[in-house]
Amino acid sequence: MSNDFLEERQQVLDAVKRIVAAGLVSGASGNVSRRIATPNVELFAVTASRVPYHRFGIDDVLVVDAEIDPVVGDGIPSSESLAHMAVYAARPDVGAVIHTHSVYASAFAVAAQPIPCVLDEQVVILGGAVAVAEYGASASQRLADNAVAALGDRAAVLLKHHGLLGVGSDLEEAVAVVDLAERVARVRLLSMQLGAAHELPSAVVSAEQLVYRMMKGFKP
Ligand SMILES: [Zn+2]
Numbered sequence: 001m002s003n004d005f006l007e008e009r010q011q012v013l014d015a016v017k018r019i020v021a022a023g024l025v026s027g028a029s030g031n032v033s034r035r036i037a038t039p040n041v042e043l044f045a046v047t048a049s050r051v052p053y054h055r056f057g058i059d060d061v062l063v064v065d066a067e068i069d070p071v072v073g074d075g076i077p078s079s080e081s082l083a084h085m086a087v088y089a090a091r092p093d094v095g096a097v098i099h100t101h102s103v104y105a106s107a108f109a110v111a112a113q114p115i116p117c118v119l120d121e122q123v124v125i126l127g128g129a130v131a132v133a134e135y136g137a138s139a140s141q142r143l144a145d146n147a148v149a150a151l152g153d154r155a156a157v158l159l160k161h162h163g164l165l166g167v168g169s170d171l172e173e174a175v176a177v178v179d180l181a182e183r184v185a186r187v188r189l190l191s192m193q194l195g196a197a198h199e200l201p202s203a204v205v206s207a208e209q210l211v212y213r214m215m216k217g218f219k220p
Pocket of ligand 1: 030
C-alpha cells in the first residue's frame with residue numbers, strides 16, 4: 001500500500017482521544033470521521049466499530065470510500081458510517097463528523113426537546129438551536145436521513161433516543177462543536193432547574209447567525 005493515510009488517520013485518533021478525555025464518550029460508543037480529498041476519489045477516515053476506547057489505536061481508524069467499502073484497514077467501519085456519509089453528501093462544507101452519546105445531550109434527545117439558544121457562543125459555533133431528529137434505529141439509513149434533515153445548515157443535531165451528532169470544517173472544529181453542544185445541554189438543564197431558563201434575545205440570535213453563515217461561507 002503506497003498510501004496508508006497515516007496523517008489523516010492519526011488526526012482522527014487524536015480527536016478520539018480528546019472526546020474520551022472530555023468525557024463525551026465511553027466504552028465503544030460514538031464515532032469520528034474526516035473527509036480525505038484525493039485526486040481521483042473522495043475517501044473518509046472513520047473509526048472502527050466496537051473497539052473500546054482504552055485500547056483504541058491507529059489500526060482502528062479505517063479508510064473507506066463513499067460506499068463505505070474498505071480502502072485501508074481490516075476492521076468493521078463504525079456502525080453509524082451511513083449517517084456520516086449522508087452528512088458529507090449533503091454538506092460540502094463539512095470536513096469532519098463526530099457522534100457521541102454524551103449524557104446531557106442524550107437527555108434532551110430522549111426528552112425530544114430541542115436545545116434553544118441560551119449561551120452567547122452557541123449561535124456562532126453551533127449555528128443556533130440544536131434540533132432533535134426524528135427517530136431512526138441505530139445504524140439505519142432512516143437515522144442518517146433524519147439526522148441530515150434536522151441538522152440543516154447547523155453544526156449539531158440531537159438523535160432521538162440516542163445521542164448527538166456534530167460536524168465541522170475539520171476535526172478541530174467538530175470536537176469543539178460536540179464539546180459545546182454537551183455544555184449547552186447541561187447549562188440549559190441546570191437553568192431550567194433554577195427556574196429561569198432564559199433564552200438569547202432573537203435579535204442577538206439573528207445577528208450571530210449571520211456571523212455563523214459568513215464564517216461557513218454560506219450565502220446570506
Ligand atoms: Zn450512537
